[in-house]
Amino acid sequence: MKDRYVVVLSADAMIFEDVETMSQLYALAGVWDRTARVDRVQSIYPTITYPCHTTMMTGVYPGRHGIVQNEQQLMCVRSGPWIHMRDAVKEKTIFDYAKENGLTTAAVFWPVTGKDPNIDYLIDEYWPQNGESSEQCFRDSGSSEEVIEKIAKPNLKMLENRHRQHPWADAFVMQCACDILTEFKPNLLMIHPANIDGYRHQTGLFSPKVTSGLHETNLWLSQLMKAADDAGILDKTDFFLVSDHGQMNIRRCIALNVLLAEKGLIDVDENGNIRDWTAFVRSGGLSALVYLKDPDDKEALEKTRTALEEIKATETAGIGEIFTEKEAREKHHLGGEFSFVIETDGYTTFSNDWVRPLVRPQDNSDYRFGKATHGYLPEKGPQPTLIAWGPHMKTGAVLSKAYLVDEAPTFAKALGIEMPGTDGSALDALFVEE
Ligand SMILES: [Zn+2]
Structure with a gap:
Protein backbone atom coordinates (compact mmCIF):
# COMPACT_ATOMS: atom_id res chain seq x y z
CA MET A 1 0.00 0.00 0.00
CA ASN A 249 -28.63 27.28 -18.62
CA ILE A 250 -31.17 29.39 -16.77
CA ARG A 251 -33.69 31.96 -17.94
CA ARG A 252 -34.60 33.84 -14.80
CA CYS A 253 -34.09 34.19 -11.07
CA ILE A 254 -37.01 34.36 -8.66
CA ALA A 255 -36.93 35.67 -5.08
CA LEU A 256 -39.33 33.23 -3.42
CA ASN A 257 -39.04 34.87 0.00
CA VAL A 258 -40.81 37.93 -1.47
CA LEU A 259 -43.86 35.70 -1.96
CA LEU A 260 -43.52 34.11 1.49
CA ALA A 261 -43.41 37.62 3.00
CA GLU A 262 -46.55 38.58 1.10
CA LYS A 263 -48.27 35.50 2.51
CA GLY A 264 -47.38 36.57 6.04
CA LEU A 265 -44.61 34.04 6.66
CA ILE A 266 -41.82 36.64 6.84
CA ASP A 267 -42.39 39.93 8.67
CA VAL A 268 -40.39 42.66 6.89
CA ASP A 269 -40.20 46.24 8.25
CA GLU A 270 -40.35 49.44 6.16
CA ASN A 271 -36.54 49.42 5.79
CA GLY A 272 -36.53 45.92 4.33
CA ASN A 273 -35.21 44.24 7.48
CA ILE A 274 -36.69 40.99 8.77
CA ARG A 275 -38.53 41.60 12.04
CA ASP A 276 -39.68 38.03 12.52
CA TRP A 277 -40.23 34.95 10.42
CA THR A 278 -42.05 31.63 10.25
CA ALA A 279 -40.42 30.14 7.14
CA PHE A 280 -37.43 31.07 4.97
CA VAL A 281 -36.29 29.86 1.55
CA ARG A 282 -32.54 29.25 1.34
CA SER A 283 -31.37 29.12 -2.26
CA GLY A 284 -29.09 26.42 -3.60
CA GLY A 285 -29.37 27.71 -7.18
CA LEU A 286 -31.85 25.50 -9.07
CA SER A 287 -33.22 24.09 -5.83
CA ALA A 288 -33.86 25.58 -2.42
CA LEU A 289 -34.29 24.41 1.15
CA VAL A 290 -37.17 25.79 3.19
CA TYR A 291 -36.46 26.22 6.90
CA LEU A 292 -39.00 26.86 9.64
CA LYS A 293 -38.09 29.01 12.63
CA ASP A 294 -39.65 26.27 14.76
CA PRO A 295 -39.51 22.98 12.84
CA ASP A 296 -41.77 21.32 15.45
CA ASP A 297 -44.58 23.88 15.01
CA LYS A 298 -47.24 21.81 13.19
CA GLU A 299 -49.42 24.83 12.43
CA ALA A 300 -46.49 26.72 10.88
CA LEU A 301 -45.61 23.61 8.88
CA GLU A 302 -49.12 23.35 7.40
CA LYS A 303 -49.30 27.08 6.73
CA THR A 304 -45.98 26.94 4.91
CA ARG A 305 -47.01 23.85 2.94
CA THR A 306 -50.21 25.58 1.79
CA ALA A 307 -48.34 28.79 0.89
CA LEU A 308 -45.71 26.86 -1.12
CA GLU A 309 -48.41 24.91 -3.02
CA GLU A 310 -50.22 28.17 -3.84
CA ILE A 311 -46.97 29.78 -5.00
CA LYS A 312 -46.14 26.72 -7.13
CA ALA A 313 -49.57 26.94 -8.80
CA THR A 314 -48.81 30.45 -10.10
CA GLU A 315 -46.21 28.95 -12.50
CA THR A 316 -44.32 32.26 -12.67
CA ALA A 317 -42.65 31.20 -9.41
CA GLY A 318 -40.62 28.60 -11.31
CA ILE A 319 -41.26 25.74 -8.90
CA GLY A 320 -41.31 22.30 -10.52
CA GLU A 321 -41.71 20.11 -7.43
CA ILE A 322 -41.94 20.42 -3.67
CA PHE A 323 -40.66 17.64 -1.39
CA THR A 324 -41.11 17.36 2.36
CA GLU A 325 -37.90 16.59 4.26
CA LYS A 326 -39.10 12.98 4.61
CA GLU A 327 -39.75 12.67 0.88
CA ALA A 328 -36.36 14.23 0.04
CA ARG A 329 -34.64 11.82 2.44
CA GLU A 330 -36.44 8.73 1.15
CA LYS A 331 -36.35 9.52 -2.56
CA HIS A 332 -33.14 11.55 -2.89
CA HIS A 333 -30.97 10.80 0.19
CA LEU A 334 -31.19 14.46 1.24
CA GLY A 335 -32.06 15.15 4.87
CA GLY A 336 -31.44 17.85 7.43
CA GLU A 337 -32.92 20.58 9.60
CA PHE A 338 -35.06 21.98 6.79
CA SER A 339 -38.76 21.15 6.31
CA PHE A 340 -39.23 21.30 2.53
CA VAL A 341 -37.13 21.17 -0.64
CA ILE A 342 -38.11 23.20 -3.72
CA GLU A 343 -36.98 21.91 -7.11
CA THR A 344 -36.78 24.16 -10.19
CA ASP A 345 -39.09 23.96 -13.20
CA GLY A 346 -35.89 23.46 -15.23
CA TYR A 347 -34.99 27.04 -16.12
CA THR A 348 -35.57 29.10 -12.96
CA THR A 349 -32.95 29.70 -10.28
CA PHE A 350 -33.81 31.08 -6.85
CA SER A 351 -32.42 33.87 -4.69
CA ASN A 352 -32.73 34.55 -0.96
CA ASP A 353 -34.03 38.12 -1.34
CA TRP A 354 -37.20 38.99 0.58
CA VAL A 355 -37.77 42.47 -0.88
CA ARG A 356 -39.08 43.05 -4.42
CA PRO A 357 -38.30 42.89 -7.32
CA LEU A 358 -39.56 39.33 -7.53
CA VAL A 359 -37.62 38.62 -10.73
CA ARG A 360 -33.91 39.35 -10.29
CA PRO A 361 -31.31 40.32 -12.90
CA GLN A 362 -28.40 38.09 -13.88
CA ASP A 363 -25.55 38.51 -11.39
CA ASN A 364 -22.15 36.91 -12.02
CA SER A 365 -20.89 37.77 -8.53
CA ASP A 366 -22.75 34.75 -7.12
CA TYR A 367 -22.64 31.19 -8.50
CA ARG A 368 -26.42 30.89 -8.20
CA PHE A 369 -27.39 33.79 -10.47
CA GLY A 370 -25.20 33.59 -13.60
CA LYS A 371 -26.09 32.36 -17.11
CA ALA A 372 -25.95 28.73 -16.03
CA THR A 373 -25.92 27.03 -12.66
CA HIS A 374 -26.74 23.85 -10.74
CA GLY A 375 -28.45 22.63 -7.58
CA TYR A 376 -31.19 20.65 -9.38
CA LEU A 377 -31.98 16.94 -9.09
CA PRO A 378 -28.93 14.88 -10.11
CA GLU A 379 -30.62 12.93 -12.92
ZN1 LIG B 1 -19.04 22.51 -8.31
Whole structure:
Protein backbone atom coordinates (compact mmCIF):
# COMPACT_ATOMS: atom_id res chain seq x y z
CA MET A 1 0.00 0.00 0.00
CA LYS A 2 2.76 2.39 0.91
CA ASP A 3 4.12 2.18 -2.60
CA ARG A 4 0.78 3.12 -4.19
CA TYR A 5 -0.18 6.63 -5.19
CA VAL A 6 -3.48 8.21 -6.19
CA VAL A 7 -4.05 11.69 -7.59
CA VAL A 8 -7.68 12.87 -7.86
CA LEU A 9 -8.31 16.01 -9.91
CA SER A 10 -11.89 17.23 -9.62
CA ALA A 11 -12.46 19.71 -12.44
CA ASP A 12 -15.55 21.44 -11.08
CA ALA A 13 -18.56 21.19 -13.46
CA MET A 14 -16.70 19.25 -16.16
CA ILE A 15 -19.20 17.03 -18.02
CA PHE A 16 -19.23 14.00 -20.32
CA GLU A 17 -19.80 16.33 -23.29
CA ASP A 18 -16.35 17.85 -22.63
CA VAL A 19 -14.57 14.52 -23.05
CA GLU A 20 -14.37 14.60 -26.85
CA THR A 21 -12.40 17.86 -26.71
CA MET A 22 -10.34 16.92 -23.65
CA SER A 23 -9.33 13.56 -25.14
CA GLN A 24 -7.78 15.31 -28.15
CA LEU A 25 -5.67 17.73 -26.10
CA TYR A 26 -2.14 16.53 -25.45
CA ALA A 27 -2.35 15.65 -21.73
CA LEU A 28 -5.22 13.16 -22.05
CA ALA A 29 -4.36 12.23 -25.66
CA GLY A 30 -1.02 10.93 -24.36
CA VAL A 31 -2.70 8.48 -21.99
CA TRP A 32 -6.05 7.96 -23.73
CA ASP A 33 -5.24 4.42 -24.90
CA ARG A 34 -4.62 3.44 -21.28
CA THR A 35 -7.75 4.95 -19.71
CA ALA A 36 -10.61 3.29 -17.87
CA ARG A 37 -13.72 5.45 -17.81
CA VAL A 38 -17.26 6.05 -16.66
CA ASP A 39 -19.19 8.07 -19.23
CA ARG A 40 -21.79 9.52 -16.86
CA VAL A 41 -21.48 9.69 -13.09
CA GLN A 42 -24.79 10.58 -11.48
CA SER A 43 -24.26 13.27 -8.87
CA ILE A 44 -26.18 13.79 -5.59
CA TYR A 45 -29.03 16.06 -4.52
CA PRO A 46 -28.54 18.97 -4.35
CA THR A 47 -25.97 19.22 -7.16
CA ILE A 48 -23.91 21.82 -5.29
CA THR A 49 -20.12 21.87 -4.97
CA TYR A 50 -19.64 21.39 -1.22
CA PRO A 51 -22.28 18.67 -0.75
CA CYS A 52 -20.89 16.92 -3.87
CA HIS A 53 -17.23 17.06 -2.83
CA THR A 54 -18.13 15.85 0.64
CA THR A 55 -19.81 12.86 -1.01
CA MET A 56 -16.73 12.36 -3.21
CA MET A 57 -14.51 12.01 -0.11
CA THR A 58 -16.95 10.04 2.09
CA GLY A 59 -18.85 7.81 -0.36
CA VAL A 60 -22.14 8.70 1.36
CA TYR A 61 -25.09 10.93 0.50
CA PRO A 62 -25.79 14.35 2.08
CA GLY A 63 -28.50 12.82 4.27
CA ARG A 64 -25.65 11.09 6.11
CA HIS A 65 -22.66 13.43 5.79
CA GLY A 66 -24.67 16.53 6.70
CA ILE A 67 -23.36 19.06 4.14
CA VAL A 68 -26.44 20.26 2.23
CA GLN A 69 -25.31 23.72 1.08
CA ASN A 70 -22.10 25.68 0.41
CA GLU A 71 -22.87 28.46 2.87
CA GLN A 72 -23.04 28.41 6.67
CA GLN A 73 -25.74 30.97 7.28
CA LEU A 74 -29.44 30.53 6.81
CA MET A 75 -30.43 34.16 6.41
CA CYS A 76 -28.33 36.37 4.20
CA VAL A 77 -29.19 37.94 0.89
CA ARG A 78 -25.86 37.22 -0.77
CA SER A 79 -23.28 34.61 0.03
CA GLY A 80 -22.05 34.62 3.65
CA PRO A 81 -19.24 32.43 5.04
CA TRP A 82 -18.98 28.98 3.45
CA ILE A 83 -18.67 25.64 5.25
CA HIS A 84 -14.89 25.30 5.27
CA MET A 85 -13.98 23.09 8.21
CA ARG A 86 -13.79 19.29 8.28
CA ASP A 87 -15.58 19.04 11.63
CA ALA A 88 -18.86 19.90 9.86
CA VAL A 89 -18.75 16.47 8.14
CA LYS A 90 -20.51 13.74 10.13
CA GLU A 91 -18.93 10.71 8.40
CA LYS A 92 -15.42 9.34 7.94
CA THR A 93 -13.55 10.40 4.82
CA ILE A 94 -11.03 8.69 2.58
CA PHE A 95 -8.34 10.74 4.34
CA ASP A 96 -9.28 9.11 7.68
CA TYR A 97 -9.04 5.61 6.19
CA ALA A 98 -5.77 6.40 4.41
CA LYS A 99 -4.18 7.57 7.68
CA GLU A 100 -5.49 4.51 9.54
CA ASN A 101 -3.66 2.42 6.95
CA GLY A 102 -0.40 4.29 7.45
CA LEU A 103 -0.56 6.31 4.22
CA THR A 104 0.30 9.97 3.73
CA THR A 105 -2.36 12.41 2.51
CA ALA A 106 -2.67 15.80 0.83
CA ALA A 107 -5.44 18.08 -0.41
CA VAL A 108 -5.42 21.39 -2.24
CA PHE A 109 -8.68 23.36 -2.30
CA TRP A 110 -10.76 20.24 -1.72
CA PRO A 111 -13.93 21.63 -0.09
CA VAL A 112 -14.73 21.13 3.60
CA THR A 113 -11.25 19.90 4.57
CA GLY A 114 -10.21 22.86 6.78
CA LYS A 115 -8.23 21.82 9.89
CA ASP A 116 -8.52 18.12 8.98
CA PRO A 117 -5.97 16.39 11.25
CA ASN A 118 -5.79 13.46 8.82
CA ILE A 119 -4.52 15.52 5.89
CA ASP A 120 -0.75 15.83 6.21
CA TYR A 121 -0.25 18.46 3.50
CA LEU A 122 -3.30 20.68 3.39
CA ILE A 123 -4.30 23.89 1.67
CA ASP A 124 -8.04 24.22 2.19
CA GLU A 125 -10.37 26.02 -0.21
CA TYR A 126 -10.46 29.07 1.98
CA TRP A 127 -10.17 32.79 1.42
CA PRO A 128 -9.66 35.86 3.61
CA GLN A 129 -12.82 36.36 5.65
CA ASN A 130 -11.94 39.67 7.31
CA GLY A 131 -9.07 41.20 5.39
CA GLU A 132 -6.36 38.89 6.77
CA SER A 133 -3.41 37.99 4.55
CA SER A 134 -3.55 34.93 2.29
CA GLU A 135 -0.78 33.35 4.30
CA GLN A 136 -2.74 33.84 7.52
CA CYS A 137 -5.97 32.54 6.03
CA PHE A 138 -4.32 29.25 5.03
CA ARG A 139 -2.73 29.01 8.46
CA ASP A 140 -6.19 29.60 9.99
CA SER A 141 -7.66 26.77 7.91
CA GLY A 142 -5.13 24.17 8.92
CA SER A 143 -2.03 24.40 6.70
CA SER A 144 1.09 23.37 8.60
CA GLU A 145 4.03 25.77 8.87
CA GLU A 146 5.95 23.44 6.55
CA VAL A 147 3.23 23.69 3.88
CA ILE A 148 2.98 27.47 4.34
CA GLU A 149 6.73 27.94 3.93
CA LYS A 150 7.54 25.37 1.25
CA ILE A 151 4.34 25.30 -0.82
CA ALA A 152 1.96 28.22 -0.29
CA LYS A 153 4.31 31.17 0.15
CA PRO A 154 6.38 30.67 -3.02
CA ASN A 155 3.16 30.57 -5.07
CA LEU A 156 1.11 33.26 -3.34
CA LYS A 157 1.93 35.86 -5.97
CA MET A 158 -0.52 34.06 -8.27
CA LEU A 159 -3.32 34.42 -5.75
CA GLU A 160 -2.81 37.80 -4.08
CA ASN A 161 -5.87 39.98 -4.75
CA ARG A 162 -7.17 37.18 -6.99
CA HIS A 163 -8.96 34.97 -4.49
CA ARG A 164 -11.88 33.13 -6.08
CA GLN A 165 -10.97 34.52 -9.49
CA HIS A 166 -10.45 32.15 -12.39
CA PRO A 167 -8.00 31.05 -13.65
CA TRP A 168 -5.60 32.76 -11.20
CA ALA A 169 -6.84 30.94 -8.10
CA ASP A 170 -6.81 27.63 -10.01
CA ALA A 171 -3.26 28.21 -11.29
CA PHE A 172 -2.24 28.63 -7.63
CA VAL A 173 -4.06 25.42 -6.70
CA MET A 174 -2.38 23.43 -9.46
CA GLN A 175 1.13 24.78 -8.83
CA CYS A 176 0.76 23.98 -5.11
CA ALA A 177 -0.45 20.47 -5.99
CA CYS A 178 2.56 19.91 -8.28
CA ASP A 179 4.94 21.20 -5.59
CA ILE A 180 3.36 18.93 -2.95
CA LEU A 181 3.86 15.95 -5.28
CA THR A 182 7.54 16.64 -5.88
CA GLU A 183 8.32 17.75 -2.31
CA PHE A 184 6.34 15.22 -0.25
CA LYS A 185 5.12 12.38 -2.55
CA PRO A 186 1.85 11.80 -0.63
CA ASN A 187 0.06 8.50 -1.27
CA LEU A 188 -3.23 10.37 -1.76
CA LEU A 189 -3.56 13.85 -3.28
CA MET A 190 -7.01 15.37 -3.92
CA ILE A 191 -7.22 18.64 -5.90
CA HIS A 192 -10.11 20.93 -6.84
CA PRO A 193 -9.77 23.69 -9.44
CA ALA A 194 -13.02 25.47 -10.42
CA ASN A 195 -12.24 27.38 -13.61
CA ILE A 196 -14.63 25.40 -15.84
CA ASP A 197 -17.45 25.88 -13.32
CA GLY A 198 -16.74 29.61 -13.12
CA TYR A 199 -16.77 30.02 -16.90
CA ARG A 200 -20.03 28.08 -17.24
CA HIS A 201 -21.67 30.35 -14.65
CA GLN A 202 -20.43 33.44 -16.45
CA THR A 203 -20.98 32.49 -20.09
CA GLY A 204 -23.41 29.55 -20.22
CA LEU A 205 -23.11 25.78 -20.52
CA PHE A 206 -21.11 25.81 -23.78
CA SER A 207 -19.03 28.79 -24.92
CA PRO A 208 -15.55 29.62 -26.22
CA LYS A 209 -14.63 30.59 -22.65
CA VAL A 210 -15.63 27.13 -21.38
CA THR A 211 -13.52 25.55 -24.13
CA SER A 212 -10.57 27.68 -23.02
CA GLY A 213 -11.14 26.24 -19.53
CA LEU A 214 -10.71 22.73 -20.96
CA HIS A 215 -7.38 23.85 -22.47
CA GLU A 216 -6.28 25.25 -19.08
CA THR A 217 -7.18 21.94 -17.45
CA ASN A 218 -5.17 20.11 -20.12
CA LEU A 219 -2.09 22.19 -19.32
CA TRP A 220 -2.47 21.61 -15.57
CA LEU A 221 -2.95 17.86 -16.08
CA SER A 222 0.28 17.67 -18.03
CA GLN A 223 2.09 19.64 -15.30
CA LEU A 224 0.70 17.27 -12.70
CA MET A 225 1.94 14.20 -14.60
CA LYS A 226 5.34 15.83 -15.04
CA ALA A 227 5.47 16.54 -11.29
CA ALA A 228 4.71 12.87 -10.58
CA ASP A 229 7.48 11.96 -13.02
CA ASP A 230 9.92 14.36 -11.34
CA ALA A 231 8.98 12.79 -8.00
CA GLY A 232 9.79 9.35 -9.43
CA ILE A 233 6.27 8.00 -8.84
CA LEU A 234 4.60 8.42 -12.25
CA ASP A 235 4.48 4.69 -13.03
CA LYS A 236 3.07 3.97 -9.55
CA THR A 237 0.34 6.63 -9.67
CA ASP A 238 -3.30 6.12 -10.57
CA PHE A 239 -4.84 9.37 -11.83
CA PHE A 240 -8.55 10.14 -11.65
CA LEU A 241 -10.02 13.08 -13.56
CA VAL A 242 -13.53 13.57 -12.20
CA SER A 243 -16.07 16.29 -11.46
CA ASP A 244 -18.93 17.07 -9.11
CA HIS A 245 -21.98 18.11 -11.15
CA GLY A 246 -23.00 19.59 -14.50
CA GLN A 247 -24.81 22.87 -15.08
CA MET A 248 -27.95 23.96 -16.91
CA ASN A 249 -28.63 27.28 -18.62
CA ILE A 250 -31.17 29.39 -16.77
CA ARG A 251 -33.69 31.96 -17.94
CA ARG A 252 -34.60 33.84 -14.80
CA CYS A 253 -34.09 34.19 -11.07
CA ILE A 254 -37.01 34.36 -8.66
CA ALA A 255 -36.93 35.67 -5.08
CA LEU A 256 -39.33 33.23 -3.42
CA ASN A 257 -39.04 34.87 0.00
CA VAL A 258 -40.81 37.93 -1.47
CA LEU A 259 -43.86 35.70 -1.96
CA LEU A 260 -43.52 34.11 1.49
CA ALA A 261 -43.41 37.62 3.00
CA GLU A 262 -46.55 38.58 1.10
CA LYS A 263 -48.27 35.50 2.51
CA GLY A 264 -47.38 36.57 6.04
CA LEU A 265 -44.61 34.04 6.66
CA ILE A 266 -41.82 36.64 6.84
CA ASP A 267 -42.39 39.93 8.67
CA VAL A 268 -40.39 42.66 6.89
CA ASP A 269 -40.20 46.24 8.25
CA GLU A 270 -40.35 49.44 6.16
CA ASN A 271 -36.54 49.42 5.79
CA GLY A 272 -36.53 45.92 4.33
CA ASN A 273 -35.21 44.24 7.48
CA ILE A 274 -36.69 40.99 8.77
CA ARG A 275 -38.53 41.60 12.04
CA ASP A 276 -39.68 38.03 12.52
CA TRP A 277 -40.23 34.95 10.42
CA THR A 278 -42.05 31.63 10.25
CA ALA A 279 -40.42 30.14 7.14
CA PHE A 280 -37.43 31.07 4.97
CA VAL A 281 -36.29 29.86 1.55
CA ARG A 282 -32.54 29.25 1.34
CA SER A 283 -31.37 29.12 -2.26
CA GLY A 284 -29.09 26.42 -3.60
CA GLY A 285 -29.37 27.71 -7.18
CA LEU A 286 -31.85 25.50 -9.07
CA SER A 287 -33.22 24.09 -5.83
CA ALA A 288 -33.86 25.58 -2.42
CA LEU A 289 -34.29 24.41 1.15
CA VAL A 290 -37.17 25.79 3.19
CA TYR A 291 -36.46 26.22 6.90
CA LEU A 292 -39.00 26.86 9.64
CA LYS A 293 -38.09 29.01 12.63
CA ASP A 294 -39.65 26.27 14.76
CA PRO A 295 -39.51 22.98 12.84
CA ASP A 296 -41.77 21.32 15.45
CA ASP A 297 -44.58 23.88 15.01
CA LYS A 298 -47.24 21.81 13.19
CA GLU A 299 -49.42 24.83 12.43
CA ALA A 300 -46.49 26.72 10.88
CA LEU A 301 -45.61 23.61 8.88
CA GLU A 302 -49.12 23.35 7.40
CA LYS A 303 -49.30 27.08 6.73
CA THR A 304 -45.98 26.94 4.91
CA ARG A 305 -47.01 23.85 2.94
CA THR A 306 -50.21 25.58 1.79
CA ALA A 307 -48.34 28.79 0.89
CA LEU A 308 -45.71 26.86 -1.12
CA GLU A 309 -48.41 24.91 -3.02
CA GLU A 310 -50.22 28.17 -3.84
CA ILE A 311 -46.97 29.78 -5.00
CA LYS A 312 -46.14 26.72 -7.13
CA ALA A 313 -49.57 26.94 -8.80
CA THR A 314 -48.81 30.45 -10.10
CA GLU A 315 -46.21 28.95 -12.50
CA THR A 316 -44.32 32.26 -12.67
CA ALA A 317 -42.65 31.20 -9.41
CA GLY A 318 -40.62 28.60 -11.31
CA ILE A 319 -41.26 25.74 -8.90
CA GLY A 320 -41.31 22.30 -10.52
CA GLU A 321 -41.71 20.11 -7.43
CA ILE A 322 -41.94 20.42 -3.67
CA PHE A 323 -40.66 17.64 -1.39
CA THR A 324 -41.11 17.36 2.36
CA GLU A 325 -37.90 16.59 4.26
CA LYS A 326 -39.10 12.98 4.61
CA GLU A 327 -39.75 12.67 0.88
CA ALA A 328 -36.36 14.23 0.04
CA ARG A 329 -34.64 11.82 2.44
CA GLU A 330 -36.44 8.73 1.15
CA LYS A 331 -36.35 9.52 -2.56
CA HIS A 332 -33.14 11.55 -2.89
CA HIS A 333 -30.97 10.80 0.19
CA LEU A 334 -31.19 14.46 1.24
CA GLY A 335 -32.06 15.15 4.87
CA GLY A 336 -31.44 17.85 7.43
CA GLU A 337 -32.92 20.58 9.60
CA PHE A 338 -35.06 21.98 6.79
CA SER A 339 -38.76 21.15 6.31
CA PHE A 340 -39.23 21.30 2.53
CA VAL A 341 -37.13 21.17 -0.64
CA ILE A 342 -38.11 23.20 -3.72
CA GLU A 343 -36.98 21.91 -7.11
CA THR A 344 -36.78 24.16 -10.19
CA ASP A 345 -39.09 23.96 -13.20
CA GLY A 346 -35.89 23.46 -15.23
CA TYR A 347 -34.99 27.04 -16.12
CA THR A 348 -35.57 29.10 -12.96
CA THR A 349 -32.95 29.70 -10.28
CA PHE A 350 -33.81 31.08 -6.85
CA SER A 351 -32.42 33.87 -4.69
CA ASN A 352 -32.73 34.55 -0.96
CA ASP A 353 -34.03 38.12 -1.34
CA TRP A 354 -37.20 38.99 0.58
CA VAL A 355 -37.77 42.47 -0.88
CA ARG A 356 -39.08 43.05 -4.42
CA PRO A 357 -38.30 42.89 -7.32
CA LEU A 358 -39.56 39.33 -7.53
CA VAL A 359 -37.62 38.62 -10.73
CA ARG A 360 -33.91 39.35 -10.29
CA PRO A 361 -31.31 40.32 -12.90
CA GLN A 362 -28.40 38.09 -13.88
CA ASP A 363 -25.55 38.51 -11.39
CA ASN A 364 -22.15 36.91 -12.02
CA SER A 365 -20.89 37.77 -8.53
CA ASP A 366 -22.75 34.75 -7.12
CA TYR A 367 -22.64 31.19 -8.50
CA ARG A 368 -26.42 30.89 -8.20
CA PHE A 369 -27.39 33.79 -10.47
CA GLY A 370 -25.20 33.59 -13.60
CA LYS A 371 -26.09 32.36 -17.11
CA ALA A 372 -25.95 28.73 -16.03
CA THR A 373 -25.92 27.03 -12.66
CA HIS A 374 -26.74 23.85 -10.74
CA GLY A 375 -28.45 22.63 -7.58
CA TYR A 376 -31.19 20.65 -9.38
CA LEU A 377 -31.98 16.94 -9.09
CA PRO A 378 -28.93 14.88 -10.11
CA GLU A 379 -30.62 12.93 -12.92
CA LYS A 380 -31.23 16.19 -14.82
CA GLY A 381 -28.94 17.89 -17.31
CA PRO A 382 -25.46 16.91 -18.49
CA GLN A 383 -23.59 14.59 -16.13
CA PRO A 384 -20.10 14.53 -14.59
CA THR A 385 -17.63 12.01 -15.96
CA LEU A 386 -14.68 9.91 -14.71
CA ILE A 387 -11.43 9.19 -16.53
CA ALA A 388 -8.72 7.10 -14.86
CA TRP A 389 -5.30 5.81 -15.87
CA GLY A 390 -2.40 4.22 -14.07
CA PRO A 391 -0.93 0.87 -13.04
CA HIS A 392 -4.15 -0.48 -11.45
CA MET A 393 -6.60 0.74 -14.08
CA LYS A 394 -7.88 -1.59 -16.79
CA THR A 395 -7.16 -0.30 -20.29
CA GLY A 396 -10.33 0.30 -22.29
CA ALA A 397 -12.78 -0.49 -19.49
CA VAL A 398 -15.79 1.79 -19.96
CA LEU A 399 -18.93 1.91 -17.82
CA SER A 400 -21.86 3.89 -19.16
CA LYS A 401 -23.04 4.89 -15.68
CA ALA A 402 -21.98 5.00 -12.04
CA TYR A 403 -22.77 7.18 -9.03
CA LEU A 404 -20.86 9.90 -7.21
CA VAL A 405 -21.05 7.82 -4.02
CA ASP A 406 -18.97 5.15 -5.82
CA GLU A 407 -15.98 7.47 -6.20
CA ALA A 408 -14.48 7.47 -2.69
CA PRO A 409 -14.44 3.65 -2.40
CA THR A 410 -13.00 3.53 -5.94
CA PHE A 411 -10.15 5.91 -5.05
CA ALA A 412 -9.62 3.81 -1.90
CA LYS A 413 -9.38 0.62 -3.96
CA ALA A 414 -6.65 2.20 -6.08
CA LEU A 415 -4.76 2.89 -2.83
CA GLY A 416 -5.23 -0.75 -1.80
CA ILE A 417 -7.52 0.09 1.12
CA GLU A 418 -11.24 -0.26 1.87
CA MET A 419 -13.99 2.10 3.05
CA PRO A 420 -16.67 -0.01 4.74
CA GLY A 421 -20.25 1.21 5.11
CA THR A 422 -20.37 3.69 2.22
CA ASP A 423 -23.53 4.22 0.16
CA GLY A 424 -21.58 3.43 -3.02
CA SER A 425 -19.10 0.69 -3.94
CA ALA A 426 -15.73 0.48 -5.63
CA LEU A 427 -16.03 0.25 -9.42
CA ASP A 428 -14.23 -3.07 -9.73
CA ALA A 429 -14.74 -3.22 -13.52
CA LEU A 430 -12.30 -0.32 -13.97
CA PHE A 431 -9.42 -2.18 -12.30
CA VAL A 432 -6.94 -4.82 -13.45
CA GLU A 433 -7.06 -8.05 -11.45
CA GLU A 434 -4.45 -8.19 -8.68
ZN1 LIG B 1 -19.04 22.51 -8.31
